[in-house]
Amino acid sequence: MKNNSISLYIKLIFAYAIIAVLFYIVGGEQLHYREKSSAFGDKEGVLSEVCTGVELCQEFVADAGSINGISVEFTTYGRENSGSVFMTIKEKDTEIIVAQNQVDAALLENGTTYDWTLIEPIENARGKAYQLIITSDCPWEQSPTLYYQEAVGAGTFTVNGIEMPYELYFSVQGKERIWFGTHYWQLVLTVGFILIVYMVWSEIQRNKGHITLITLIETVWEKYQFLIKQLIVRDFKVKYKRSVLGYLWSFLNPLLTMTVQYIVFSTIFRQGIDNFRVYLLSGIIMYNFFAEAIGQGLNAILANSSLITKVYVPKYIYPVTKVVSCSINLCISLIPLLLVSVITGAPITFAMILVPYALLCLLLFCVGMSLALSSAMVFFRDTQYLWGIASMIWMYATPVFYPESIIPEQFRAILDCNPLYHMIKFIRVILIEGVSPDPLEYLYCLIAAVAACIFGAFVFKKTQDKFVLYI
Amino acid sequence: MVIKAEHITMKFRMVNDKVISLKEYVIATLSGKLKYEELLVLDDISFDIDKGEVVGIIGKNGAGKSTLLKIIAGVLKPTSGKVTVEGNIVPMLELGSGFDPELSGKENIYLNGAILGYSKEFLESKYDEILEFSELGQFIEMPIRNYSSGMLMRLAFSIATVVQPEILIVDEILAVGDEGFQKKSRARMMELMGGGTTVLFVSHNLSQIEEMCDRVIWLEDHEIKQIGDTKKICSLYKKIWMQ
Structure with a gap:
């Protein structure tokens, strides 16, 4: 030993x-680094043509540690333009040119955001004032122009040295160590x-x-691993028994849901989301697991009441194994997710090995919720109906099929408190952007998972001795 | 001492009617109808059972026999008092609990065995024996929802009795199936109970008790009325019963 x-x-x-x-x-x-971008303001209108001799100058103060890019929106009047647009960033005090860029006017697309990523980021920028100067050598009537926005206090905006009551429609991408x-x-x-x-x-x-936590887990596993495995296998085998397609449903179900939602929502919500199919599918898979695991877990004690009143087995095994057997389903549905990622050209990177972290956190979160709800269920049968409503509200409160940007600022706090949102966002960042999420996201997911487990275990432990009397 | 029961008291808190939904609960609380009634099922029960003893429990219906067995099996927690049990218990309270109708007989042997606390190796080594005893033959590969009730009971009995437990808890001796199987199962039970196992056994069949038990616990009005020698207690019990 x-x-x-x-x-x-x-x-x-x-x-x-x-x-x-x-x-x-x-x-x-x-x-x-953490990306920190200043947001675009409210677009107000279009400037006059930016042709030879016009100089736009927008001042701004960097609010992140470094400046990595500038985004503006060009409009071409829908015609073929020629010449180049020059973008320059100067330090305001010293007038030193820190970055320069030349844009071929002929290649600009009408009404799309133009992202200028600096080849050499401007370091130690925080708090310093800069000038973004835009000039061009395009001939009159062959030059593009830019949008302006309502003044948000970014800095003064001048056109040929004359101060304007509005500002350039632009955003600064920065990075924070x-x-x-x-x-x-x-x-x-x-x-x-x-x-x-x-x-x-x-x-x-x-x-x-x-007894400590490690030794407890060790002894429980040693003593009950056969039973735990049997119960998990049972749930999994029984799930699709007597259906013709069987396990294929774990595969098809999220794909079909995705297809339906893609058709229904693609025109409304597609904008502002990079890879809407992967966005949808990752949300659907995570939410489905969440709803299914807790829905099954909350019935686990009652469904096994005949066993609980006859044989002694630690009762928490029942809800926990239910959730774990649902996670097999989740693992299968990762295959279509991977396939859709590949087909839609999402970046396949090493960051993908971080996906299990979010899944594990979600699993623990569901275990905690199932423990609490399954014991509540023993005393109040209404729990299952309440949960039905709660899970529906939860689905609409989570950006599963809509972009999170449509949530008004005042409700943002609700979103930030939603653990499911953080977990879904976690895998979306990995799958769509191909990079690791912000370190804070790891912390949020972990806190949600551990807090749910502690809460669930506490409620379960307090009430489990009374189960037999009520089932 | 294999089983040591010290001052076991069991009280059930009975609500007038079992309130199982929030609405009912709120209404009952508000209207002041939610009264609890304490129901004493076992009152200060203490006894010891030595290794290898076969102890019978007798008493009228509602005397608390089954509750006592459940407390010893660890399913129920007594309101106060303590039970110490050394060794693995196989409770034969109800056969076949935990069967899943969608799984085959074979899969259910492993599932039910795991619930009863058998190890994988043990089940694998005893699989043939279980199959043979249950007389299910090729039906073992079929989902058990297609089984007749007799077949189900045969399978359940075969799984439950394949083990040689240190402590066996039996609520009424089980004789299941057709006449042939009943004979076989009774013989199996006798063999189990006679094989040096500690047995705790509830029955209404006095002649069975007299035949098998070393000692008898007589429960009446939630207390131990008599505990001791089988013959003495059985004759006392019979006398009262006859009146």
């Missing part, structure tokens, strides 16, 4: 070290140290005959 547990601890530490290094590699730039990246290895070591201390403490407690 003792050697066993020590080898388990060594394995855990080893796995932790590997994950820490792997995460550092895969997480890439997102662990060190974040604390997590600069202190990554210190963090890894600290957490590792805490882990070792906990293991030593747990071992001492075990020798004293006390």
Whole structure:
């Protein structure tokens, strides 16, 4: 037993070290920088032609650590233009040119955002004033122009030196160095140290005959792993028994839902979303698992009432195995997600190995919710109907099929409190943008998962002895 | 001592009517109709059972026999008092609980076995024995929703009794199936109970108790009325019963 547990601890530490290094590699730039862009304002109108001799000058103050790009919106009047547009960024105080760009006017598309990504980002920009100067050598009536927006206080905007009551329609993309990246290895070591201390403490407690979380999980697993496996296999086998397509449904169901929602919503919501199919499918898969796992989990105690009143088995095994067996379904539906990603040309990157993190957090979150709801269900049968309504509200409150940008600012706080939103967003960032999510997102997902588990376990433990009397 | 029961008291809190929905609960609370009634099922029960003993529990309906068995099996938690049990318990309270109708007989052997606490290796080694005893033959590969009730009981009995448990808890001796199988199952039960296992066993059949038990616990009015030698207690019990 003792050697066993020590080898388990060594394995855990080893796995932790590997994950820490792997995460550092895969997480890439997102662990060190956070993108911070100033938003576009309300578009008001179109400037006059930007032809030879016209000089637009928009002042702005950088609010991020570095400036990485500028976005503006050109309009071409729908005609073929010629010549070039020059974009320059100057430091306002020193008048030093820090970045320059030349745009071929003939290649501009009407009414689309033009993103100028700086080849060399401007570092240490925070708080400094800059000027974005736009000139051109296009002949009259062959030149494009730009939009302006209602003044939001970004800075003065001049056209040929005359100050205007509005501002250029533009946005600045910046990057912020974040604390997590600069202190990554210190963090890894600290957490590792805490882990070792906990293991030593747990071992001492075990020798004293006390039970700790690690030893509890270990003994439960040793004693009940056969039963747990049997129950999971049972749920999975029974799910599609007697249906002709069987397991293929796990595959088809999300795909068909995606197709329907794609057809229904594509004209309304498509804009502003890069890869709407992947966006939809990832949301559908995550939400479906969430709804199914909790829907099944909350019935787990009642459905097994005949067993609970006859044989002693730790009762939490029932809701937990229900949720875990639903997760098999989730894993199968990842295959269509991957296929659709490949077909629609989403970036296939190493960041994809981070997807399981969000799934694991979602799984734990569902376990916690199932524990709480399944015990509530024993005392109040209304729970299942209430949950039916709650899960529907939850679906509409989560951007599953609509873009999160349509949520008004005042309701934004609700979205930020929604764990499901963070988990879905987590995998969308990975699949659509091909990069690791912001380190804060990892934290949100983890907090939601752990908090749900603690809450669920607490409620379950408090009430489980009374189950037999009510079922 | 294999089983040690100390001052077990079990009270059920009975609500006038079982309130199972929020609406009913709120209405009942508001109208002041939600009264609890304490129902004493077991009152300060203490006894010890040694290894290898066969102990019978007798008493009228509602005396608390089944509740006592459930407490010892760990399914119910007593309101107060403590039960210490050393060794693995196989409760034979109701056969076939945990069967899944969609799974085949074979899959159900593993599922039901896992619920009863058997290990995978044990089930694999005993699989043939279970199959043979249940007389199911090729039906074992069929989903059990197609089984007759007799077939189901045969399968359940075969799984439950394949093990040689340290402690066996039996609520009425089970004789299932047709006459041939009944004979076989009774013999199997006797063999199990006679094989050095500690047995706790509830029955209304006094002659069975007299035949099998070393000691008898007589429950009446939620208390132990008598505990001790089988013959003595059985004759006392019979006397009262006859009146």
